[in-house]
Amino acid sequence: MSTTVISVEDASQVAEARRKVVALADRIGFDETARGHAAIVATELASNLVKHGSGGSILASLATHGDEEEIELLAVDAGRGLADVEACLRDGFSTAGSAGQGLGAIRRQSRAMDIASWPDKGAVVLSRLSRQPPGPPPAISREPxxxxxxxxxxxxxxxxxxxxxxxxxxxxxxxxxxxxxxxxxxxxxxxxxxxxxxxxxxxxxxxxxxxxxxxxxxxxxxxxxxxxxxxxxxxxxxxxxxxxxxxxxxxxxxxxxxxxxxxxxxxxxxxxxxxxxxxxxxxxxxxxxxxxxxxxxxxxxxxxxxxxxxxxxxxxxxxxxxxxxxxxxxxxxxxxxx
Known part of the structure; x- marks a missing residue:
């Protein structure tokens, strides 16, 4: 299954990234609420690439969890990275003078989320989106x-x-x-x-x-x-x-x-x-x-x-x-x- 590469180099491309992710959600039968969650995640991932990563890409693909088809989004950039991932996940924390809702909002809308980042080596943010309503703060499955x-x-x-x-x-x-x-x-x-x-x-x-x-x-x-x-x-x-x-x-x-x-x-x-x-x-x-x-x-x-x-x-x-x-x-x- 091929991965769609969505380039986000400046703020003008945030809306296009959101449109492509929502179209993918619509294609696999997400309802209006689930498409709304996908739109929020896509917007925040793309906005963060512009604000913190000096641009990057969203890699969008389909994945499975049990018998359910999901959307997997990877936001990748080669920017300055995140010095404190846990702090960045807290609502209200910001290093760009914004409201600080980005990663916290992504976490709330996702079935599963994970982040890898190192100072001056950029960041990779994973979000898995499901048809089902998001539950408690998600964790990655411990199954293989x-x-x-x-x-x-x-x-x-x-x-x-x-x-x-x-x-x-x-x-x-x-x-x-x-x-x-x-x-x-x-x-x-x-x-x-x-x-x-x-x-x-x-x-x-x-x-x-x-x-x-x-x-x-x-x-x-x-x-x-x-x-x-x-x-x-x-x-x-x-x-x-x-x-x-x-x-x-x-x-x-x-x-x-x-x-x-x-x-x-x-x-x-x-x-x-x-x-x-x-x-x-x-x-x-x-x-x-x-x-x-x-x-x-x-x-x-x-x-x-x-x-x-x-x-x-x-x-x-x-x-x-x-x-x-x-x-x-x-x-x-x-x-x-x-």
């Missing part, structure tokens, strides 16, 4: 969670990358990232085909190698794609990873990252070596996969505490700081918060 950002190359209408998450046999979780060769509709056709094959087979196959082999066979009628599958076996204490092409993977614990091995090739075209590699997994580890539209030079040393934040914040920070403007860019993050 995942999130993704997937954006097309600037100037393209569709994203040539795709991703999927599925529960496999034995209680394992499987992740897929696919990067269709090139850009545009033909690349999107290849990556979408990869998702179809993955979702049809992920609950059946017991080995990532066999799953990637099926992806390779299933993409022969397309231009092909780089693909990788990560199988997270929490009970067995391992991550099994199988990749063909330039999909990067990593297991992050704190500031340390163990990079995962993919082999050369293009699924659907040529894949001389399809091999699964096992890596140790510990509770609380964060599994990250991304296409080559995101530079692999990132390090969590720059972002203390980020690995323990909501996966959407991790995806947003990596997209903000390491996405390449000349390519589709996808980041998929899974974290077990045990």
């Amino acid at each position: 969670v995942w999130a993704a950002v997937s954006t097309p190359k600037p100037g393209e209408d569709v994203c040539g990358d795709a991703y999927a998450v599925a529960e496999g046999p034995g209680g394992v979780t499987r992740l897929l990232v696919a990067d269709g060769l090139g850009h545009g509709p033909a690349a999107a056709e290849a990556s979408t085909a990869a998702v179809r094959v993955f979702m049809a087979q992920a609950a059946r196959e017991t080995d990532p190698t066999a799953l990637v082999e099926r992806l390779h066979a299933g993409l022969r009628s397309t231009r092909g794609a780089a693909v990788a599958v990560a199988e997270i076996d929490r009970a067995g204490g391992r991550v099994r990873y199988c990749g063909v092409g330039n999909i990067a993977g990593a297991i992050v614990n704190g500031a340390s990252a163990r990079r995962l091995l993919s082999h050369n090739g293009t699924a659907g075209v040529v894949a001389r070596r399809i091999q699964t590699v096992d890596y140790p997994y510990a509770p609380g580890d964060c599994v990250i996969m991304h296409s080559d539209g995101v530079s692999a030079s990132w390090s969590f040393d720059r972002y203390p505490g980020l690995a323990s934040g909501h996966p959407a914040l991790v995806a947003g920070v990596l997209w903000r700081d390491f996405a390449r403007e000349r390519d589709d860019a996808t980041v998929l993050v899974w974290r077990d918060p045990t």
